[in-house]
Amino acid sequence: MSASVSVPRVGIWLIGARGSVATTVVAGCAALTAGLHPPTGLVTETPPFTDSGLPALPSLVFGGHDTVDCPLPKRAEALAAGGVLPHDLPTAVTAELAAAEREIRPGGPLPGDSRTEEDLITAFAADIQSFVRRRRLARAVVVNVASTEPAPAGDALPPSTLYAAAALRAGCPYVNFTPSTGLHHPALAGQAEAAGLPHAGRDGKTGQTLLRSVLGPMFTQRALTVRAWSGINLLGGGDGASLADPAAAAAKNAGKERVLADTLGRAPEGEVHIDDVPALGDWKTAWDHIAFDGFLGTRMILQTTWQGCDSSLAAPLVLDLARLVARAHERGLSGPLSELGFYFKDPVGEGPSSLGEQYAALVGFAQRLRGADAAGRSGEQR
Numbered sequence: 001m002s003a004s005v006s007v008p009r010v011g012i013w014l015i016g017a018r019g020s021v022a023t024t025v026v027a028g029c030a031a032l033t034a035g036l037h038p039p040t041g042l043v044t045e046t047p048p049f050t051d052s053g054l055p056a057l058p059s060l061v062f063g064g065h066d067t068v069d070c071p072l073p074k075r076a077e078a079l080a081a082g083g084v085l086p087h088d089l090p091t092a093v094t095a096e097l098a099a100a101e102r103e104i105r106p107g108g109p110l111p112g113d114s115r116t117e118e119d120l121i122t123a124f125a126a127d128i129q130s131f132v133r134r135r136r137l138a139r140a141v142v143v144n145v146a147s148t149e150p151a152p153a154g155d156a157l158p159p160s161t162l163y164a165a166a167a168l169r170a171g172c173p174y175v176n177f178t179p180s181t182g183l184h185h186p187a188l189a190g191q192a193e194a195a196g197l198p199h200a201g202r203d204g205k206t207g208q209t210l211l212r213s214v215l216g217p218m219f220t221q222r223a224l225t226v227r228a229w230s231g232i233n234l235l236g237g238g239d240g241a242s243l244a245d246p247a248a249a250a251a252k253n254a255g256k257e258r259v260l261a262d263t264l265g266r267a268p269e270g271e272v273h274i275d276d277v278p279a280l281g282d283w284k285t286a287w288d289h290i291a292f293d294g295f296l297g298t299r300m301i302l303q304t305t306w307q308g309c310d311s312s313l314a315a316p317l318v319l320d321l322a323r324l325v326a327r328a329h330e331r332g333l334s335g336p337l338s339e340l341g342f343y344f345k346d347p348v349g350e351g352p353s354s355l356g357e358q359y360a361a362l363v364g365f366a367q368r369l370r371g372a373d374a375a376g377r378s379g380e381q382r
Helices: 020-033 072-081 094-101 117-134 159-170 186-195 208-221 237-243 246-264 310-330 338-343 355-381
Strands: 010-015 060-066 104-106 139-144 174-176 198-201 225-235 272-276 283-293 299-309
Touching: 010 020, 010 117, 010 159, 010 310, 020 060, 020 072, 020 094, 020 310, 060 094, 060 117, 060 310, 072 094, 117 139, 117 159, 139 159, 139 310, 159 174, 159 186, 174 310, 198 310, 208 225, 208 246, 208 283, 208 299, 208 355, 225 246, 299 310, 310 338, 310 355, 338 355
Parallel strands: 010 060, 010 139, 060 104, 139 174, 174 198, 225 272
Antiparallel strands: 225 283, 283 299
16 A cells, blocks of 8 residues: 655735635635635646646745735625625635635735835745745745736835735746736846746736637738727626726726737727726626728628626636746746746747637647656556
């Protein structure tokens, strides 16, 4: 009989840990681990990722920072009442939600906070390092799922960059799932390179832009000329409130527009308007109006409507990214992981823009992650 082997545990440290996306991540991982639901939407649970050495879902441990004080179990109940989570799920995974809640630390800067930027970075890094030590984790990945912040103005570092700096100081890989600045700030360029840590981002591609990254190449490949591409987003919840700020909305729309410019070879006329509709809660409607020319200049129109729940679309991607980046860290990879562009509107590094090509790069990355240990296991099975 072979001796039992302890499975290394991996931490996921969530920035915005009490938000809708983070709560759905924690509750969803617990539900999948318990076998209550299938892993729908989790790309890393599909055959191309078998034997890539990714951390198993039961091995994941959650913690994070947040500036709000609504406990995760209560947040999960609110999401279930809004139809985001199955109505009975918060009760079924109460213990897992409570365990994650105990690992959430105060974020910042808070109103009236007198701490300097260095004080905040030091405190945040200490929280992450304490999490890793106390929970005896092999490693932890820091993932930013907080609300979108405006583009930075002046010399002050935005909160997302303070958290990113803390991740580097704590020796943790970093994923920016938001359009916020994070590691993109010039002040961190040298630190990010010197840290030798893998990182990925930014701005998760969950709905409207996901569709654009499919349709844009279609028009190009069929030699159809796109004259204008306009869109409207109606959304509520925390995202709706934060994106009501024109500066935050501009940061969000930059990624949407970049996908079109990259896939079409130029930026067409039109823009995306974002409207905050609190009554929608965590649900959103995205509408696109595409004007294009066909053979002999025939003018035509394509309209698309995407209705969905951003938290449910984002949560499996966050789990995918945390697992992939954790494995990359284990394999000794460093720097921007351009192969993860499949997940982002504004990917780091150099890579394709169309979803099909991005998926091919992702599958190639999964093969790269297999490494010698997977090859050894395959040999033992022969």
